[in-house]
Amino acid sequence: MEGRRPWLGQFAPTGRYRILVAEEDGHALGWANSRRFQERAAYDPTVETSIYLDPQRRGRRIGTALYTALFELLRAEDIHRAIGGVTLPNDASVALHRKLGFTPVGVLREVGRKFGRWWDVAWFQKELP
Numbered sequence: 138m139e140g141r142r143p144w145l146g147q148f149a150p151t152g153r154y155r156i157l158v159a160e161e162d163g164h165a166l167g168w169a170n171s172r173r174f175q176e177r178a179a180y181d182p183t184v185e186t187s188i189y190l191d192p193q194r195r196g197r198r199i200g201t202a203l204y205t206a207l208f209e210l211l212r213a214e215d216i217h218r219a220i221g222g223v224t225l226p227n228d229a230s231v232a233l234h235r236k237l238g239f240t241p242v243g244v245l246r247e248v249g250r251k252f253g254r255w256w257d258v259a260w261f262q263k264e265l266p
Contacts, residue, residue: 147172153184153214157207159199166194169203171211174220182217186263188233200233208237211265219263224249224256231259239263 148156148170156170167190174183186207190200211219221239223230235241239261247255 153181153211153216155207155210157203157210159203164191166191166197167199167203169200169207171207171216171219182215184211184216184219186219186221188221188230195229201236204233204237208263208265216265219265221261221263222258223261224251225259234261234263237263 148154154172158168159166169188171184171186174180174185188200221234242260242262244257244259246257249256249258
């Protein structure tokens with residue numbers, strides 16, 4: 138937890154940069170967040186969104202509920218676009234993003250590294266009225 142404090146510090150209970158956590162019986166099932174997309178002020182009306190679900194809890198519509206709740210909160214903010222990246226392959230996450238109105242805008246090859254290997258990342262965007 139101590140190592141995550143700086144990361145958690147970017148979120149607030151109000152405003153553009155939020156985190157929502159789904160929990161059951163004191164255990165986190167997953168989270169969805171919105172955070173700064175780029176440092177320059179010109180990008181302030183754009184947020185990057187992320188979602189993570191406990192692999193044991195997938196298929197229960199938790200991701201849909203988290204993202205839907207996050208976008209409902211963000212409607213009150215001056216946000217024009219949400220950007221989401223999906224490490225490939227991840228058919229479930231691609232389907233979730235498309236289901237919630239994201240459109241694909243491209244794939245960046247081998248830009249993510251985890252578990253000792255390089256991964257492609259598909260990028261999606263969603264208009265927020």
